[in-house]
Amino acid sequence: MLPILYQDAHLVAIDKPAGLLVHRTGLDAGETRFALQLLRDQLGRPVWPVHRLDKGTSGVLLFALDAGTAGLLGRAFAGDGASQGPGEGDSAAQTGPAKTYLAMVRGWPAEAGLIDHPLARLAEDARAGPRATLVQPARTHWRTLARHELPLPYGAFPRTRCALVELRPETGRRHQLRRHLKHIAHPIIGDASYGKGALNRAVAGWLGWQRLWLHAARLELAHPHTGQPLHIVAPPGPEWRRWPPA
Numbered sequence: 001m002l003p004i005l006y007q008d009a010h011l012v013a014i015d016k017p018a019g020l021l022v023h024r025t026g027l028d029a030g031e032t033r034f035a036l037q038l039l040r041d042q043l044g045r046p047v048w049p050v051h052r053l054d055k056g057t058s059g060v061l062l063f064a065l066d067a068g069t070a071g072l073l074g075r076a077f078a079g080d081g082a083s084q085g086p087g088e089g090d091s092a093a094q095t096g097p098a099k100t101y102l103a104m105v106r107g108w109p110a111e112a113g114l115i116d117h118p119l120a121r122l123a124e125d126a127r128a129g130p131r132a133t134l135v136q137p138a139r140t141h142w143r144t145l146a147r148h149e150l151p152l153p154y155g156a157f158p159r160t161r162c163a164l165v166e167l168r169p170e171t172g173r174r175h176q177l178r179r180h181l182k183h184i185a186h187p188i189i190g191d192a193s194y195g196k197g198a199l200n201r202a203v204a205g206w207l208g209w210q211r212l213w214l215h216a217a218r219l220e221l222a223h224p225h226t227g228q229p230l231h232i233v234a235p236p237g238p239e240w241r242r243w244p245p246a
Contacts, residue, residue: 002039005060006232010069010225012047014039015234018058018211022049039063051077051097054175056190059101059216059234072224077172097221101167101177102145102236104213104243105186106199108161112143115180119173139170140180146246152202160199162189164243166217177214189213207242215240 003015016022016035023036039047047063048070064070076096119138146164154160163186167177178194181187187195189203190212204210219232 001042002035005234006230010065011062011073011223011230012039012043012065013060013062013219013232016053016058016061016216017237018056021055022052022061035061036063050074051172053216054178054212054214056212057101057214057216058211058237060099060219060232061216062219062221062232069224073221076221076224097219099169099216100218100220101169102215102217102240103165103167103177103181104148104189105163105165105181106161106189106196107186108147108163109142109144109165109184109186112141113184115140115142115184117180117183119176119179122174136173137171138173138176138180140177141168141170142166148244148246150203150206150244152206154199154202160203162203162243164246209239209242211239 002017004012005015006013014035020038021034023034036047036049045065047065048067050062050064050070050073053059053061062073064073116137116139118135120135142165144163144165148162148164150160150162152160165181165186167181169176173179175193178188178191182191182194189195190200190210191214192200192212200210215234215236217234217236219230221230222228223230
């Protein structure tokens, strides 16, 4: 059964495991299990996903329990998020859902920063249509939480440096976090599309666990019907404890 983090008459949030697709897609036609169908069967009623997580990403995933609520949340998530950090803008503008992720990345980034790097729509995004090459603004705040050094040679270095970072996207572009971290030369460990295959395999072998090390840890939003703030949290799974102490 899927772990339920929050549920009321209109919403349900689950802790999606890594490796599970949100819904059926032609990009991964061989898959037979999907969060949407599993949750529908678990609850015995229709559900509507209102945002998405990549297959490899774990953590908070929100569904609506009726079409009206799905429409309200769909409009909220369709915006650029307005999820600015403290002191980074007028509080009245912070109306959209705010997402916080954890990621393990290659190298040792600085203490904190902002990635302000526009991203082109990906051609594989079926919804992009003829606008697949349109470049859109994209912004991600990040800060380093811990640094690790693994006894694995990498390139000319005798050991491999990795870091746990917190990510707070202001916008919601496809693969934004993965592409932004590649852009600053700190790709997410386990990322087959934007990372380094040899390093991913070496780290997976050393840890004894293979996955995309990206986790949706927190979702904050106003309830679409009451306006009350919701703070939905998914702690990282036990596999995150495989990393050595910082």
